[in-house]
Amino acid sequence: MKLVIDESRCKGCNLCVLVCPYGIFGEGTELNSRGIVSPVLDRPERCTNCRLQALYGRMLCGVCHMICPDQAIAWVEEKPFEPHRVEVEF
Amino acid sequence: MIAPGWFREDRLPHIYCTGCGNGTVINCTLGAVEEMGWKRNETIFVSGIGCSSRAPGYILTDSLHTTHGRALAFATGVKMAQPDLNVVVFTGDGDLAAIGGNHFIHACRRNVDMTVICMNNHIYGMTGGQGSPTTPPGAISTTTPYGASEPAFDLAELAVAAGANYVARWTSYHVKELTKAVAAGMQTPGLAFIEVRTQCPTNYGRHNKLRRVSDMIEHLRSHAMLVDKYNRLTAEGKPVPDGTFTVGELVRRNRPAMGVKR
Numbered sequence A: 001m002k003l004v005i006d007e008s009r010c011k012g013c014n015l016c017v018l019v020c021p022y023g024i025f026g027e028g029t030e031l032n033s034r035g036i037v038s039p040v041l042d043r044p045e046r047c048t049n050c051r052l053q054a055l056y057g058r059m060l061c062g063v064c065h066m067i068c069p070d071q072a073i074a075w076v077e078e079k080p081f082e083p084h085r086v087e088v089e090f
Numbered sequence B: 001m002i003a004p005g006w007f008r009e010d011r012l013p014h015i016y017c018t019g020c021g022n023g024t025v026i027n028c029t030l031g032a033v034e035e036m037g038w039k040r041n042e043t044i045f046v047s048g049i050g051c052s053s054r055a056p057g058y059i060l061t062d063s064l065h066t067t068h069g070r071a072l073a074f075a076t077g078v079k080m081a082q083p084d085l086n087v088v089v090f091t092g093d094g095d096l097a098a099i100g101g102n103h104f105i106h107a108c109r110r111n112v113d114m115t116v117i118c119m120n121n122h123i124y125g126m127t128g129g130q131g132s133p134t135t136p137p138g139a140i141s142t143t144t145p146y147g148a149s150e151p152a153f154d155l156a157e158l159a160v161a162a163g164a165n166y167v168a169r170w171t172s173y174h175v176k177e178l179t180k181a182v183a184a185g186m187q188t189p190g191l192a193f194i195e196v197r198t199q200c201p202t203n204y205g206r207h208n209k210l211r212r213v214s215d216m217i218e219h220l221r222s223h224a225m226l227v228d229k230y231n232r233l234t235a236e237g238k239p240v241p242d243g244t245f246t247v248g249e250l251v252r253r254n255r256p257a258m259g260v261k262r
């Protein structure tokens, strides 16, 4: 699974930046076509849900997508599946 | 997005300001609805007037967007006419506790079987930031330019005193706990009241040195105290920091209720 921000909805509040335990979201710097500074993703394949949702068959963590007031965070299937080498630092 | 089948995606993005907590509360409520396995055609959302009360407009079920303060009166009507419907009310602190205060206490007294979710942002958000009955003492609003001088209502305690069967309070930071509390309220027959302390960065934060969304969230997080801890501290006579409010489940009981499913 792949983490994506729907830039047609994101208003750049950075609440996702605040809550992600892995620091996957970072405050953006560039205005998008809607005049909004959306967060940028840092190695999103580290996200628990990206890695394990398919295996467990349910949402894991998901705090960013619950707190996102603009329903802008989602996971999409990767086609074809791209294996990632993931190093998770604790 | 949570509960994709329940959002009116054609209406998104919604009108709420950047970082407004109301969107988070909609997420958590719909997360709880999905957990309950409710059907769309058996569920109705009712609201009054305010930013918070616009929430049903983004949900793909029948809804009533009623007059200011009267959501609970309309919801009571719906429930008495069609007890088999699942009724959820979205309301704001002004809507529920100022103009609608009487409907609030009587709906709790009657214990009508519905779930009432109050997005308490301590302000009249929609009309530009006037003080509400929950504006904390000292807070600046357009009608309290030198700081609010009146004590604030504790909405959850009010619902407990008035007789609601389930009462909980969380904040828009505590998304998992909030979702669980809403689902628990939906499972409890009788009136379930869930107060959610939310951020209004535009009309509350801006005037109270909490301009950034993260500052508002941090303020909510750091002033929330689990109700068990609060009770323990006060029982031991230990001091509780100023501005602390309790979070968690305040009551779950079995008073006689009205309009429970047949």
Ligand SMILES: Cc1ncc(C[n+]2csc(CCOP(=O)(O)OP(=O)(O)O)c2C)c(N)n1
Residues within 6 Å of the ligand: B049, B050, B051, B052, B053, B068, B091, B092, B093, B094, B095, B096, B119, B121, B123, B124, B125, B126, B127, B132
């Ligand atoms: C009968 C009536 N009186 C006053 C108003 C103006 N009015 C609209 S929204 C609002 C306050 C809403 O505050 P709250 O319920 O806290 O909602 P919020 O916008 O903060 O979410 C008021 C006074 C109205 N629409 N109708």
Ligand code: SF4
Residues within 6 Å of the ligand: A003, A019, A020, A021, A022, A023, A024, A046, A047, A048, A049, A050, A060, A061, A062, A063, A064, A065
């Ligand atoms: S689901 Fe959790 S780990 Fe994954 S991006 Fe969101 S907050 Fe971070």
Ligand code: SF4
Residues within 6 Å of the ligand: A005, A009, A010, A011, A012, A013, A014, A015, A016, A017, A038, A039, A067, A068, A069, A070, A071, A072, A073
């Ligand atoms: S929480 Fe949602 S709206 Fe806010 S910055 Fe992150 S993706 Fe954008």
Ligand code: SF4
Residues within 6 Å of the ligand: B015, B016, B017, B019, B020, B021, B022, B051, B052, B121, B125, B126, B199, B200, B201, B202, B203, B204
């Ligand atoms: S005015 Fe306040 S409550 Fe209304 S949408 Fe803006 S932030 Fe939210």
Ligand SMILES: [Mg+2]
Residues within 6 Å of the ligand: B050, B092, B093, B094, B119, B120, B121, B122, B123, B124, B125, B132
């Ligand atoms: Mg309000």
